[in-house]
Amino acid sequence: MxxxxxxxxxxxxxxxxxxxxxxxxxxxxxxxxxxxxxxxxxxxxxxxxxxxxxxxxxxxxxxxxxxLDECEQRLQSGNDSATGVLKVNLPVSYGRLYIVPLLSKFVEQFPNISLQLSFSDEYIDIIERGIDLSIRTGTVSDSRMVLHKLSPMDFLTCASKSYLEEYGPIESYKDIVNHRWIRFRFKQTGKLMPILVGVDKTVEMLDPNGYIVVDDGQVLVDICRSGVGVMQGPHFLFKDGLASGDLVSLFPPIEPEGYGVYLLYPKRDFLPRKVAVFTEFLKTELEKMGEGANYCWSSEMAYLNEWE
Missing domain, CATH: 1.10.10.10 (Winged helix-like DNA-binding domain superfamily/Winged helix DNA-binding domain)
Known part of the structure; x- marks a missing residue:
């Protein structure tokens, strides 16, 4: 109590x-x-x-x-079964697009694990909240946590085919300043996600003038698909739109140093089996989707343009 x-x-x-x-x-x-x-x-x-x-x-x-929980998990592990309540915190867009579609398969494989999912893009202290594991996108630094890198975090610049047909092709990074942008605002800080561009094989930030601002990644993509403007974001936002042909990737991906998709859980002497099986399950499924700790499907795509 x-x-x-x-x-x-x-x-x-x-x-x-x-x-x-x-x-x-x-x-x-x-x-x-x-x-x-x-x-x-x-x-x-x-x-x-x-x-x-x-x-x-x-x-x-x-x-x-x-x-006490670790003691119980050690006792339960004797029968090599994964049981108990597993509390998982997920980023909103990544959770919806990548994790939710896998839940039925996970539940089928591990029927004795009861999942409790929470969705948040804000930083939360999972130890304080009693959460077993979390997935974070971007940069992560917490000495109390064990980190597993699930994939690089490639940033793609995309537009819909209808937008390009109406406003003309985007030939180089110099051109994108003159286009309407759809940008993401972080709820926790109120800051806009920077626009990253490749210049002489280095990464620089761009701040275009005209843009629409939203604080939901899925809405960001929906607006882009409707032909309103150009957007940039992490690869997982664009997977479905690129596969369907609704969106076009304009340039090769940009992978800022230190950025990635990470699974993390508190350091402890005994790792609960429910955490271990979820971690391995997720890695296996992501490999089937073309993602691993050091590679991502986006790096092998064909692009409308090459580097400037």
């Missing part, structure tokens, strides 16, 4: 998750505080605020529960 109150921010919200009432949760926390002889929360009519003692207690009990 204490951990759930910390995560949800109120007795009422915690009670809703736990299937009880706010009074029961409040009384339980009060008993815990009496037992510890410490105040764990500052209470006001508007919100709960965790105290320093409460924060220290939270870190301790989370570590204890993690140790």
């Amino acid at each position: 204490f951990i759930t109150v910390c995560e949800k921010g109120s007795f009422a919200a915690a009670a809703a998750v736990l299937g009880t009432d706010a009074s029961t949760v409040s009384k339980a926390i009060s008993r815990l505080e009496k037992q510890l002889a410490y105040t764990l929360f500052y209470r006001s009519t508007r919100k709960l605020t965790i105290t320093d003692a409460g924060q220290e207690y939270l870190e301790t009990v989370r570590a204890l529960l993690l140790d």
Whole structure:
């Protein structure tokens, strides 16, 4: 109850998750505080605020529960079966386009694993949230995590055939400044995703003037397919549109240093089998789609144009 109150921010919200009432949760926390002889929360009519003692207690009990979970996983692994609840956090677009279509196959292979999926492009602390593993796109740096690179992150510049027919071909990177752009804004920071261009085999950033801004990757692609403008984004956004012929890739992909698609989970002495089988399953399926730690299908495509 204490951990759930910390995560949800109120007795009422915690009670809703736990299937009880706010009074029961409040009384339980009060008993815990009496037992510890410490105040764990500052209470006001508007919100709960965790105290320093409460924060220290939270870190301790989370570590204890993690140790308990590892012990249970070790015991369960004796029969070489993958069981339990697997909590996975996914980027919105990558999760929709790549992971969701694989779920039926995973569930069929591992019927004793119950999946709990959350979707978010914002950075979240998966240890704090009690999440087993996460997939992140872009750059990742966290010494507490084990990282598996699933693929490079190629950035493609694309337009629909209808747009190119109406506004003419785009012969070089010099031309794209004069075109209407559809750009992605990060919800967490409010910043626009930079436009990357290849100049003398190096990567530079471009900031065109006229553009439409959205904060959803799938909407970004849908607008581009409708013939509104030119866009740039990671390879996984364009896979279906390029395969169907709705979109045209204008230039070879750009792979910024350090960028990729990563699977990550907390460092621990014993890796739960449910995490291990999901990791291996995903790597196997991505290989079938032409993606691996050091290669991506986009690098072998034919392009409308070559380098300037």
